[in-house]
Amino acid sequence: MDRGSDAVKRRIADSPEGAPERRRAFTGNPPADFANHRPTSTAVFTPISASTSSSAPAPPRGPPGPDTGAGVTENALRPDRGGKEGRTTEVKANFFSIQKLPTSKLFHYDISITPEIPPKRARQLWGFLEKQPDFAREHARIAFDGRANAFSVSELKVVGKAIAVQIEMPGGGSARPGAKSNMFTIKIVFVATIDVSELQLFLERRGPFTPSCATAIQALNVVLTHKPFSNMVNVGRSVYIPDGARDLGGGIEKWDGIFQSIRPGQGQCFVNIDTTATAFIKGGNAAEVIGEILKLRDLRNALRNGEIARVEGLLKGCDFTVTRDRNQRRYKLIRLSEKSADRTYFDMVSSDGSTKKVSVKEYFAHTYGCVLRYPELPCFGAKGKGSTSYFPAELCYINPGQHYKKKLNEEQVASMIKATAIRPDAREDKIKRSLRILDFNTNPYLSAFGLQISPDMMTIPARVLPSPTIEFLNHAQEKPQMGAWQIHKSRQFKQPARLDSWGILAFEREDRAGRSIGAFLRLLIEVLSSAGVAVVATRPPIVYGQIQGDVQREVNAAQSRAEQEFHRPPQLLLVLLPNKGQIYPMVKAYCETNGRGLMTQCALLPKIQKANDQYCRLLACKINTKLGGVVSTLAPNDMPFMEKRNTLIIGADVSHPSPGEDNNKPSIASVVASIDDDGYKFIGRLFLQDARLEVIETLQTVVQEIIYNYKKTTGHHPKRILVYRDGVSESQFPEILRTEVMAIKAACLKLDNLQSHAGLQGTSRSTLYHVLLDENRFTSDALQRLTYNLCHVYSRCPKALSIVPAVQYAHMLAYRARYYLDYGTGSNNGTQLGPMKISDELMNSMFFV
Numbered sequence: 001m002d003r004g005s006d007a008v009k010r011r012i013a014d015s016p017e018g019a020p021e022r023r024r025a026f027t028g029n030p031p032a033d034f035a036n037h038r039p040t041s042t043a044v045f046t047p048i049s050a051s052t053s054s055s056a057p058a059p060p061r062g063p064p065g066p067d068t069g070a071g072v073t074e075n076a077l078r079p080d081r082g083g084k085e086g087r088t089t090e091v092k093a094n095f096f097s098i099q100k101l102p103t104s105k106l107f108h109y110d111i112s113i114t115p116e117i118p119p120k121r122a123r124q125l126w127g128f129l130e131k132q133p134d135f136a137r138e139h140a141r142i143a144f145d146g147r148a149n150a151f152s153v154s155e156l157k158v159v160g161k162a163i164a165v166q167i168e169m170p171g172g173g174s175a176r177p178g179a180k181s182n183m184f185t186i187k188i189v190f191v192a193t194i195d196v197s198e199l200q201l202f203l204e205r206r207g208p209f210t211p212s213c214a215t216a217i218q219a220l221n222v223v224l225t226h227k228p229f230s231n232m233v234n235v236g237r238s239v240y241i242p243d244g245a246r247d248l249g250g251g252i253e254k255w256d257g258i259f260q261s262i263r264p265g266q267g268q269c270f271v272n273i274d275t276t277a278t279a280f281i282k283g284g285n286a287a288e289v290i291g292e293i294l295k296l297r298d299l300r301n302a303l304r305n306g307e308i309a310r311v312e313g314l315l316k317g318c319d320f321t322v323t324r325d326r327n328q329r330r331y332k333l334i335r336l337s338e339k340s341a342d343r344t345y346f347d348m349v350s351s352d353g354s355t356k357k358v359s360v361k362e363y364f365a366h367t368y369g370c371v372l373r374y375p376e377l378p379c380f381g382a383k384g385k386g387s388t389s390y391f392p393a394e395l396c397y398i399n400p401g402q403h404y405k406k407k408l409n410e411e412q413v414a415s416m417i418k419a420t421a422i423r424p425d426a427r428e429d430k431i432k433r434s435l436r437i438l439d440f441n442t443n444p445y446l447s448a449f450g451l452q453i454s455p456d457m458m459t460i461p462a463r464v465l466p467s468p469t470i471e472f473l474n475h476a477q478e479k480p481q482m483g484a485w486q487i488h489k490s491r492q493f494k495q496p497a498r499l500d501s502w503g504i505l506a507f508e509r510e511d512r513a514g515r516s517i518g519a520f521l522r523l524l525i526e527v528l529s530s531a532g533v534a535v536v537a538t539r540p541p542i543v544y545g546q547i548q549g550d551v552q553r554e555v556n557a558a559q560s561r562a563e564q565e566f567h568r569p570p571q572l573l574l575v576l577l578p579n580k581g582q583i584y585p586m587v588k589a590y591c592e593t594n595g596r597g598l599m600t601q602c603a604l605l606p607k608i609q610k611a612n613d614q615y616c617r618l619l620a621c622k623i624n625t626k627l628g629g630v631v632s633t634l635a636p637n638d639m640p641f642m643e644k645r646n647t648l649i650i651g652a653d654v655s656h657p658s659p660g661e662d663n664n665k666p667s668i669a670s671v672v673a674s675i676d677d678d679g680y681k682f683i684g685r686l687f688l689q690d691a692r693l694e695v696i697e698t699l700q701t702v703v704q705e706i707i708y709n710y711k712k713t714t715g716h717h718p719k720r721i722l723v724y725r726d727g728v729s730e731s732q733f734p735e736i737l738r739t740e741v742m743a744i745k746a747a748c749l750k751l752d753n754l755q756s757h758a759g760l761q762g763t764s765r766s767t768l769y770h771v772l773l774d775e776n777r778f779t780s781d782a783l784q785r786l787t788y789n790l791c792h793v794y795s796r797c798p799k800a801l802s803i804v805p806a807v808q809y810a811h812m813l814a815y816r817a818r819y820y821l822d823y824g825t826g827s828n829n830g831t832q833l834g835p836m837k838i839s840d841e842l843m844n845s846m847f848f849v
Contacts, residue, residue, distance in 0.1 A: 075733060076771040083780035086463035093458045094431050095270040098262070100452035102153065106194040106219050109142075109150045109159070114185045119146030123230045125184055129163070141448035143219070143226040150188070151219040153449055159190045194219055203267055214731070217269075220262045223449045224271065228258070228438060233401040237261065238276045241437070242400060246419045248412040251282050251293040251314060252404050254419050258434040271453055273438075275430045277420045279408060281318055283400025286393040287374050289315075302340050302376045311378075312336045314406065320380060321397045324368055330399070331382035331391075341392045342375040360390050370395065407658075410580060421762030428457070465754075468789040469635035470798070473532055477635060480792065483800040487617050487631075489530055496532030497627035499571060503562030504542040505554060506576040507583055508605055517542065517576065520608040520616075527616040533624055540574070541565045547578060551586040559598060571627060575602045585819035592816070592847055593824050597839020599626050599847055618797055625795040625849050630680045632798075634789055641776075641786045642679055648710055648718035649674040649790075650703070651682075651806025652740075653726040654694050655814035665821065666833060669696040670814035672806055673706040675713045675844070680793055682806065683709060683844045684813040686820075686836035694732055695739050698835070703747035709844060717751060720776060724807045730770075737772055754784055767802050796849050813848045 113122055123146045129135055130142070138157050144150045163186045192215070199216040201207030225237075232239040233255075240257035247253050257276040262269055282289055291299050293311050303311075312335060321330050337344045342361040349355050360379050364370040372392050379390035408416060422430070440446055440453045467480040473492040478485040506517055521540070528535050541561040545554035555573070562570035573591070577583055584602055591598040601623055607615065621631045641647065650673045657665040672684040685705065687698045696702075711717050723744065728736055754767060769787060771778075778786075790804040801808055817836055824837075838847075 076774045078771075078780060079774075079777065080780050083463065083784050085781040085785060086465040089462050089464055090459050091462045092428065093460050094274055094428075095263070095265070095272050095458045096435075096456065097265075097454045097458065098269040098271060098451060099454055100450060101200065101220075101269065102196050102450045104153060104196070104450075106196060106216065106449075107152045107155055108191040108194055108215065108219065109152070109156065110189040110191050111144065111148055111150050112187045112189075114187075117184070120234075122146045125186070127230055129186060135163075141445050143223040143445055143449070145222045145226075146229060149191075149218075149222060151194075151222055156188060156190075158188055163188070199264070199269075203264060203269065213264075217262055217264060220269070220449075220451070223445050223451065224260060224262055226445050227443050228260075235278055235403045238278075240276075240278065240280070240401070245280070246415070247282075248279060248408070248415045248419075249292075250295075250409065250412060251289045252279050252408070252412055253282050254278070254416055255280050256430075258437065260438065270458070273431055273434055275427060275434065277416065279404040279412070279416065280400070281315065281398060281402045281404050283398050283402075286320060286380060286396035286398050287377055289398055290377060290393060299374045300376055303378060305338075308336050308338065308378050314404075315398070318402050319399045320382075321399055322380075322391045322395055323397065324395070331380075331389075333380055334383055334388065335381040337379040337381055337390050339378065340376045341372060341379050341390075344379055344390055346387075346390070360392060364392060364395070405658075424763045427763045431457070465785065465788050468638035468792050470632050470792060471635045472632050478632075478798075480800060485798045487531075487621070487798050489613070492530075492532035493621075493624050493629055493631050494633050495630035496534065497624050497629035498534040498536065499528065499623075499627060500536045501562060501566035501568050501570045502537055502540045502572040502574065503558045503565070503570050504540050504574050504576065505545055505558035506542060506605070507545045507547050507554070507578060508576065510544045513576075513605060513609075514542075514544075516605075516609045520611050523611060523613070524616045524619065527613060528620050528623065531617070531620050531624065533620065533627075533629070537566055547583070551583060552590050555587065555590060555598070569596070571599060572623065573598055573600045575600055576605050576608060577602055578605050580604065586823045588816060589819045589823035592839055592842055593820055593837050595839060597842040597847075599842060599845070601626065621798075622796055622849055625846050628681070628845065631795050632793070633678060633680060634793060638789050639678070639786075641782065642677070645719040646677050646714065646716060647679065647720045647722060648707065649679045649804075649806050650706065650721065650723045651726070651804065651808070651810040652696060652699070652723065653807065653810040653814055654689075654696060655811075655817070656692055665691060667691050667693055668814045668817045668821075668836075669698065670810045670817065671696065671699070671702050671706070672809040672813055673710070674806070675706075675710050677714055679790070680795070681713075682809050682846055684809065684838075684848055685843075686813060686817045686838065688821075688833045688836055690833065694728065695735060696743075699740050700743040700747045703744050704750060707747065707751060721748075724804050726803070726807045726810065733770070733772055741773055754788055765802065795846065809846075809848065816848050 111126075113125065117125065123144065126144045126146075135158075140152060140154050142150050142152045142156070164183065194216050195212050196216050198207060198210050198212040202209050202213050225234075225239075228234070228239045232241065234240070235257070238257040238259040240255040242255060245253045245255050254277050257278060259272075259274045259276045261272050263272050264270075282292065287299055290303075290311055291297070293314060294303070294307050315333055316335070318333050319330055320333060321328050337360075342359050344360045345357045346360070346363075347355045348358045348363060358366070361372050361375045364372065370392075372394060374394050375392070377393045379392055380396045381388040381390050383389070435455060440455075446453070467483075470478045470480065470485055472478070472487075472494055473496070476491050478488075478491070504517070504521070506513060525535050525538055541558075541564075543554070543558040543561050545551075545558070555575075558573055559570060562573070575587055580602075587600060587602065591600045601619070603619060624631055650671065652669070652671045655668040655670065657667070666688040667690065669687040669689055670684065671687075672682050674680070674682050683706070685702045687696070687702070689697050707717060721744065725736065725740070754769065771783070774783075787804060790806075791801045794801050794805045794808065820836060
């Protein structure tokens, strides 16, 4: 199956390119020779990780044609007919061929709705419009994206006209919660005619990828999704169904969904269909949902302030329905009352004009004869006339199908992973069931546009590459099996570090954890020593900190104790935490951005209480790497490209604010680069830039600094640069070539003046790389083998990754930077754009692993 399969390990499909939303790129190098020690070639990759539905790789398609102007991407073309190395096989891909495309031109229209409403309401309004006799009689089916674009196979007669539509939403109320009127104005304006034949020429490799091709694919995607998006709950580019919803705890549940998208392929287009899952707020009686959030069995007790704040934080902004007599009305939650229903008062105007203060409980008893069962619960507050209107929780019904945008807690994440991890055969069955739900054969919009989609999943050729050999000290070797290998007790790290000074900070009481911590430290020191690490300081001091205490004060105390004990600053502080809650990011933000800096390694107390040799060995891998050592390397013959000439590897990514986060939060550009000739030791740099900006603005400066550090470590400049760039959509390829590649070249000129991993559970997801620029003259085999082998040199564990470690390190560093934004100070608190501060002692180390 496309996006990987546990049954298909280390397979690389022979398809040259795809067209997913999110992909990783490989771009080739700076200009040709530029002085004696300047790099002579650069490569830039954009790999596609299928970690989200929108990033699934596409089937093969031909290379783009010659550059004819705007909209044409000049990607590097394959130098051969594809790789031959490895064992050939076949894999199933969740792509379904489009057997027939529209034969006529399509018409593109701009849609504006006044007053403005969200897409879900806009689609309901559009459906109402389509059912009007006059409109339906004059127009064929029109596909609408719910925002501003509509596509038709025939010209509309209402172009330029403003259509007044009055709509009564199901269940009473208006199209918008709180709207004063049900009257809307829809204006339709012609944009352009789309010539689908240009797309057909491109698919047949007889023409370039023009702007009309891109617009045609956009139009076909709107046609494909119009019906399911109109009839089902949608989040992003997926639709979700409540059937089989799974409780994640805390008032949150998992819904299964379906992702579908049209992708250009070789000779034809394809529909990529995959299963997805996301979290929703649990629908139902609000009082019962409150009980689930707080894990309360008895709802007859008043809630504490902290509990009210917790419920409000989770439910704020959700839609709910209030039932009074036979009337129902929808509202949006803006706050919970600070007090319970029997203690929340307002002024009620009597029929004689007098006013008196009554509680919410008394009002509903007097007006509706409703005796509350749980008057001690807070009320749901919604926007009213001039003030907040409050309703008893037990009379409120939280409407189902509301996406939960906030971060899941650890228990919910674990439940989500467990619920979504399914084997490839089960995933295939689920995708086939999705086809029955989508029901292409009875979709009137597909029929109107002449789209015919095959019900059969594609089978494509693939190759299984041979695993590289992992090498430890004294040439001891291990051969990976299914993407993993063991670090036996007899194996010592390739480059063991030395530990002269360190300390322990445990956020727990000594009488509770002292004995288990002592046993764990003895085992950890034994494992470190057996792996070759010279542990000179065998008795590090232990400081027991308060969980609710000042984190900075506790860290400083542990650091001082270690410095007093060993008469030198500690190389490492081992921090033992009860859970990975708020303490963890606070420790990382403080230790990695303040003063000289302090290297930290965190471990969870529940895990160390039952720690074994393998757990300590994984911990030892991280510690050795942070201290400047190397856990393992590839055997000499498995890295021919790296050995021929001095090569610099760069991984880059831009992390954007998550959905639901503050829109004012900046994006984080993360650049990680190797500083040794073998590509095992890395440093990283961080920069804050405008939110949602994908291009790394400061790349020239950071590459200059990286090359300087590379030379400082190795004594020479790199002769070649490989750049693995993540998170770039296909539409951004030209911009990346124009900006970031040129920035790398400019930095060089100023000097001296595939699938590789084995899934732990569920279905593994393939990675697709796009070569944007290659000045190294790679063959397909050489490039695929190099990238695949690099995935085996991840320092945190003895397993192969789905992407090269440079990109994974960039992910980790960018994620770490979110802690700096939330808990850092000064330039790291998100108030100003530019470089993010990393402590001097840590900035040229692998502190982020």
